[in-house]
Amino acid sequence: MDQGPIQIAVGGGYGLTRAALAEILDSQPGLSASLMGFVGRPDVIVWDAEPDDPSFTDLQTRFPQAAIVLLSSQLTPQRARAYLQAGARACLPKNESIGSLCQAVRQAMRGESYLPAELAVAVLSLIEEPPTTSYSLTERLSSLSPRESQILLLVCRGLSTKDIAARLYLSVRTVDGHLLNLYRKSGVHNRTELALLGLRSGLT
Amino acid sequence: MRASLRCPLDRARVSLITMDTQTHSRVGILGTLSDLHQQPITYDLACLKALVADLAPDILCAEITREAWERGDLSDGAMEVGQALASVVAATDIVLVPIATSKMQFGDITAGSGLRQGLVRASHSLLRFGQLKADTPRAVNGMLFGTFCHAVCSLVEMSWSRNDRAAWMVQNRAMAENILDAVRRDPGRRVLVAMRCQRTHVIEPLLRRHPELLELVEYWEV
Numbered sequence: 001m002d003q004g005p006i007q008i009a010v011g012g013g014y015g016l017t018r019a020a021l022a023e024i025l026d027s028q029p030g031l032s033a034s035l036m037g038f039v040g041r042p043d044v045i046v047w048d049a050e051p052d053d054p055s056f057t058d059l060q061t062r063f064p065q066a067a068i069v070l071l072s073s074q075l076t077p078q079r080a081r082a083y084l085q086a087g088a089r090a091c092l093p094k095n096e097s098i099g100s101l102c103q104a105v106r107q108a109m110r111g112e113s114y115l116p117a118e119l120a121v122a123v124l125s126l127i128e129e130p131p132t133t134s135y136s137l138t139e140r141l142s143s144l145s146p147r148e149s150q151i152l153l154l155v156c157r158g159l160s161t162k163d164i165a166a167r168l169y170l171s172v173r174t175v176d177g178h179l180l181n182l183y184r185k186s187g188v189h190n191r192t193e194l195a196l197l198g199l200r201s202g203l204t
Numbered sequence: 205m206r207a208s209l210r211c212p213l214d215r216a217r218v219s220l221i222t223m224d225t226q227t228h229s230r231v232g233i234l235g236t237l238s239d240l241h242q243q244p245i246t247y248d249l250a251c252l253k254a255l256v257a258d259l260a261p262d263i264l265c266a267e268i269t270r271e272a273w274e275r276g277d278l279s280d281g282a283m284e285v286g287q288a289l290a291s292v293v294a295a296t297d298i299v300l301v302p303i304a305t306s307k308m309q310f311g312d313i314t315a316g317s318g319l320r321q322g323l324v325r326a327s328h329s330l331l332r333f334g335q336l337k338a339d340t341p342r343a344v345n346g347m348l349f350g351t352f353c354h355a356v357c358s359l360v361e362m363s364w365s366r367n368d369r370a371a372w373m374v375q376n377r378a379m380a381e382n383i384l385d386a387v388r389r390d391p392g393r394r395v396l397v398a399m400r401c402q403r404t405h406v407i408e409p410l411l412r413r414h415p416e417l418l419e420l421v422e423y424w425e426v
Contacts, residue, residue, distance in 0.1 A: 165299045166299050166300070169301045169386065171262035172262070173393070174393070
């Protein structure tokens with residue numbers, strides 16, 4: 001049964017970009033694209049999301065039936081994860097090809113998620129990171145004392161608390177104390193999260 | 205009060221309550237007997253192991269150089285470290301801090317002339333006799349044996365050359381400084397110093413000069 005072309009509404013960003021995107025998508029087989037406001041009940045919304053764009057959060061409320069595909073010029077893995085958690089079905093950096101955008105739209109229409117392969121790997125590696133962190137990795141690690149940094153390095157190398165204590169000639173209780181401070185300062189809850197955080201910051 | 209806490213759990217509770225609030229370390233010195241621990245006496249190697257494991261200090265300062273300890277060369281340290289303390293440390297949360305600066309021991313220093321050598325031999329025999337008589341850890345570390353041991357050791361030291369006496373003092377001062385470094389690095393901890401009983405007369409007064417860092421207690425009160 002032919003269900004007709006996928007109805008796409010294009011929004012966000014600058015007017016010229018929106019218009020160009022709508023034109024390009026509309027020319028693709030099986031897609032019908034217009035600017036936001038010209039489609040009553042879009043199946044998919046392609047949203048040009050600039051950093052800290054507040055209007056994205058309203059989309060789900062206004063169009064609960066639509067799958068949202070986000071385009072961004074500054075799409076870091078953290079930002080992509082945040083968008084996905086906020087309800088976006090797909091995220092693409094603006095340097096992706098039109099073919100990728102069409103694939104993202106079609107997958108979003110089928111109820112599937114879409115991320116470019118490299119970005120998907122990076123986002124997967126963030127799964128262990130607590131989503132509540134609101135400040136950057138660098139900020140979190142910059143407040144560590146030299147001793148805490150030393151202990152973080154040894155945690156990243158897989159040493160046990162006793163081994164760290166023996167290596168630094170500190171008591172186990174003292175290392176435990178430093179670890180608790182590290183958890184608090186880094187905003188993590190356990191040793192694994194701490195080690196992942198350290199590894200992501202380049203500690204080995 | 206602490207001496208009456210026989211149960212390790214009680215001691216741990218007291219330790220948890222006191223150690224997290226104080227910055228002064230409690231330091232106890234446990235005099236050891238070198239190869240005499242291998243003799244069939246009450247204070248044998250098994251006793252030494254059990255004693256240290258039971259006291260469960262946060263830090264154990266022991267007679268081995270840092271280089272040897274980090275190399276894992278236990279033969280380069282005091283016999284007690286290789287044959288007793290290292291295995292206790294491996295099986296518990298105790299952290300060993302090496303404090304020796306060289307392998308030199310009291311018995312390694314020889315007197316010059318024949319008469320002095322005879323005096324040293326006699327003194328060593330006397331010390332060994334005393335150690336065998338005071339064959340429990342409490343007795344070896346008690347006041348009576350301490351006074352006797354100090355007197356005999358002083359007699360032996362008098363027979364040494366000036367250079368040897370100076371070298372002995374330099375080594376003990378360096379060891380005391382290593383203990384103080386461990387305390388400075390990790391304040392508020394329970395520290396047990398296990399060292400040959402001949403050193404305790406020298407090192408104990410050096411540690412007592414630092415009440416701002418540590419409280420010197422009996423080894424069983426650590």
